[in-house]
Amino acid sequence: MADNTSDGQVDFLLEVLQAIADSNGDQQVVEKLLEANIDKLNQTLADKLRDWATTKLAEAKPDEAISLSADIVEFSKIVAKLPLGDKASNIEIAITGYEVALTVYTHEAFPVEWAKTQFNLGLAYSQRRKGQKAENLEVAIACFQFVLEVRTREGFPVEWAKTQFNLGIAYRNRIKGEKAQNIEQAIACCQQALRVFTFEAFPDDWAWTQYNLGIAYNNRIKGEKAQNIEEAIACYQQTLRVYTFEAFPYEWASTQTNLGAAYSNRIKGEKTQNIEKAIACYQQALRVRTFEAFSYQWALTQTNLGAAYSDRIKGEKAENIEVAIACYQQALRVYTFEAFPYEWATTQNNLGIAYSDRIKG
Template sequence: MTPSITDSAVKAAIAAIASESATMEEKIQMLIEIAQGFQKKPKTAQDLRNAVSLYYRAYEMCGEEYTLLKARAQVGMAGTLQIIPDVGTELLLQAKVGYEEALPTLQQLALPEEVAEAQMNLGLVLQSLVPFNLARITDSIQAYHEALRVFTWQDYPQEYAILYNNIAIAYLSMPLASEREYLRQGLAVQSFEVALKHINLIDHPREYAMLQNNLGNALQYLVSSHPLENNLRAIAAYNEALKVRNPKDTPLEYANTISNKANALFNLPDDPEKPENGNSNNLLQAHNYYQEAWQIFTQHQQIEQAEVVAQALQDVEAEMMS
C-alpha cells in the first residue's frame, strides 16, 4: 500500500521537516516521532491514517542505509494498521507483513524490549487473523512466548499479565476435537493461574482484575466432571475482580464482570450440599446483576452487550417463574 498524504497537518509536518537543516537520519527520526503522536492519541480514524502516511514517508526515506529506522517505521506502520477500524482483513494482513519483515532487523540491532513489543503485537495480529483462516493460533502463542522472554513479571508486570491473558484466550480459541476440549480449557486456566502467582491486587490492580475476570470465565465453561466446584471457583474469581472493578471508576468492566458472575449464579444451587433445594436466591441475585449490567451497558451505548444481557434477563425471569 502507498498511502496518499491528504491531511493538511501531515503535509505541513513533512514540509517543515524538509526545510530543516538536519541530517537525513534526524529527519527520518522526526517523521517517526510525529507519526507516533498521531498514533498514540488519535482523535479520529484519519489521525491513524495520517500516522501511516508519515511512517511510510519515513520508510521511503530510509532506503538501504538506515536499516534500524526502516524497521522502526515498518513496526510503527504495522501497529497503526492493526488499530484502524476495518471490517475486513486487508489492514491486518499488511500489519502482519510489516512485523515479519521488520523483526529480523530489530533482532539484530534493537533493544530486547523493542523486539519483544513487536513480537507481542505480531501475536495479536495473528490471533485476530485466525478466525479468517489466515493465520495459525499456534504461531500467535509462539510469538507471545517469545515476548515473555523479555517481558518478565519482575520487570514488566503489565506486559507479562497481558501476554498470559492473550495466551489463555488463544488456547480457548484453539480448534480441538471434542474429546480434547478439556485440554485447551485446562491450558487456558493454567495460563491465568500462572500469571496470578505474580500479579497481585495491591501492586497491579487493573491487570489483576482482568486476569481474575477471565479466569472466572474459563472456569465457568470448563469441561469437567466437577462443574459445581468450577462454578464456585469462578464466582470466587469474579469476586476478586470486583475488588477493583466498580460502577464509578470502571463501569463497563464492572458491568462485564457482574454479568459474568450472574451467568455462574444462574447455574449454582443456593446450598451446594443440597442442590435439590433449588437456587431461588442465586437466581434473584443473578437477576439483580443482569439488571444493573443492562443499565450500565445501555447508558454507555454498548448496544450489543446490552442486548445479550437483556436476553439473559428474560431467561432468568422465566426460570424464576417456573
C-alpha cells in the same frame, strides 16, 4: 481563532518539528504544543505532512534528510500515543509520518531504523480506525514480519520479543485467513516472546504475554477443548503473580474476569467447585470494575456473574436465581437498547430465562 488553512497547517507542522529538534528528547515539550493545538490534528495535517515531507526529503541533502526523518518519526510516535483529540486522526498522522520516513530509512541503507519504523507502523495499523479493519491487520502483520528480518533473537532479543508479541496479537485479531490457524500463530508468537520475557527479567511483559496467551488458548479451536481451557486457566493464574490488586488494579480485574469465564467453561474438575471459583473471580473483579469508573466492564461482569449464579449448584436454588435476576437487571443500567443493542438483547434473553426458572414470587 485557530488557523486551519493549508498554509496554517504547514506552519504548525514546521513549528512542531522545530520543537522536536530543540527538545533534546523531552517529549513533554512537544506534547504541550500538540495539546494546545488539538484542533489542528486532523486529516488535513496528515495530507499536508505527506505532501510537504515527500517533497522536502526528496530535495534535502542526505544528512538533512536523515535528521528530518528522525524528527518526523518522533512526531509520529508522540501523536500516536496522545490521549487527547480525535484518536482516528492522530493515528492517520502517525501512519503518514512513518510511511514518509521509510522513503529515507530503507532496509538496505538503514536496517535498524527501518525496522524500528516498520514496528511503529505495525502498531499504528493495529490501532487504525479508518479503512477496513481486515486490511489494516494484514498491513500490521506484514510490518511485524518485516521487522523480524532485522530484529533477530540473537541480535535484538528484547525488540524481537516485543515484535513476536505484537505479531501474536495481530494474528489473534486477524479477520482474513483460517481462524483456527490464526490462533495457532498467535499462540506460537506469544510462546516465542516468553523465551525472552521471563518472570525474573521482565515481569510486566511476562504477565501481559501470559494474559494474552490465556486469551488465545481460551479461543483455541485446534486441540482438545478441555486441555485448552486448562492452559488458559494456568496462564491467567500466572498473570496474577504480577497483576496484583494493589499494583495493577485494572489489569488484575480483567484477569479475574477472564479467569472466571474460564472456570465457568471448565470441563475438567468438579463442576460445582468450578462455578464457585467463577463466582469468586467475578466478585473480585467488581472491586475494581465499578459502575462509576468502568460502566461497560461492570455491566459485562454483572452479566457473567448472573450466568454463574443461574448455573450454581451450591446454595439454595431459589436464592441463586434471585441473585442472577438482580445481576442482569444491574447490567441493563448500562446495556440499553440505544447504546448497546446486542448486549441489551442478550441480557434480556438471559433475564427472561431466569424469570422462567424463578421459584420465588
